[in-house]
Amino acid sequence: MAPPTPLTATPHLLAFLQDLHSKSLNQESKIEWNSLPGQTTNEFDNIMRDKFIALDQDKCELIYHMLRSINATTIVEAGTSFGVSTIYLALAAAQNAARGAGTSTSSTGRVVATEKEPSKAAEAQKNWQQVGEEIQGVIDLRIGDLRETLGKDLGTVDFLLLDIWTPLALPALKLVEPHFRPGAMVIADNTVKAAAGYAELFAYVDAPGSQFRRVTMPYAGGLDMIVYQ
Numbered sequence: 001m002a003p004p005t006p007l008t009a010t011p012h013l014l015a016f017l018q019d020l021h022s023k024s025l026n027q028e029s030k031i032e033w034n035s036l037p038g039q040t041t042n043e044f045d046n047i048m049r050d051k052f053i054a055l056d057q058d059k060c061e062l063i064y065h066m067l068r069s070i071n072a073t074t075i076v077e078a079g080t081s082f083g084v085s086t087i088y089l090a091l092a093a094a095q096n097a098a099r100g101a102g103t104s105t106s107s108t109g110r111v112v113a114t115e116k117e118p119s120k121a122a123e124a125q126k127n128w129q130q131v132g133e134e135i136q137g138v139i140d141l142r143i144g145d146l147r148e149t150l151g152k153d154l155g156t157v158d159f160l161l162l163d164i165w166t167p168l169a170l171p172a173l174k175l176v177e178p179h180f181r182p183g184a185m186v187i188a189d190n191t192v193k194a195a196a197g198y199a200e201l202f203a204y205v206d207a208p209g210s211q212f213r214r215v216t217m218p219y220a221g222g223l224d225m226i227v228y229q
């Protein structure tokens, strides 16, 4: 029997997410991973422009569960693509905000989503139109290079998802770092499989005196959980 989903969501939303993940996996099965050009090249972007490359469903569900646990209401996503993981982030942020409404820790939910390809951002917005205003309404989509778009109006950040080409991981972390609350969490995907690409991020996070601590979790390709102390 399939394990229960951690999501508090309608059957319609669960089915919609399932469909998006299936489409993403179907595309990924046709990518020649071993012959891809280097990340952050135009050739690589051309291949990826019509691809979901969505975060795996089990990782999305874990992240949603974590967000509900740490009561994250302000979330940053580095790398949005067609907006699949964003739906999980926005669902959690909206539900956390609703849970805190009227209390002393009341906060508006917000997910700052980042995508540099306008055509991918447009696809993400189409997908979000399917999930309802409660979820869509918390998403603040910033179209353009995150090294520019994350430079302002972040507020106090509870959580950062690094699901981005690895050369962008450290620049994204450094832009968000001044906004982290103590105990803020960062999740980085594919950290074992793409360990070489993450070398700079790890050197920064693991450096003596760093405010960060991390653990690698045994999800496909490796998934790092980094906590800002």
Ligand SMILES: C[S@@+](CC[C@H](N)C(=O)[O-])C[C@H]1O[C@@H](n2cnc3c(N)ncnc32)[C@H](O)[C@@H]1O
Binding pocket: 052, 053, 054, 055, 078, 079, 080, 081, 082, 083, 084, 085, 086, 114, 115, 116, 117, 120, 144, 145, 146, 147, 163, 164, 165, 168
């Ligand atoms: C792995 S995908 C994100 C998948 C998404 N998190 C999901 O689960 O659906 C990474 C995305 O980052 C985008 N990207 C790459 N470089 C970027 C940059 N400098 N600024 C903003 N987005 C960028 C790519 O276009 C790509 O769509």
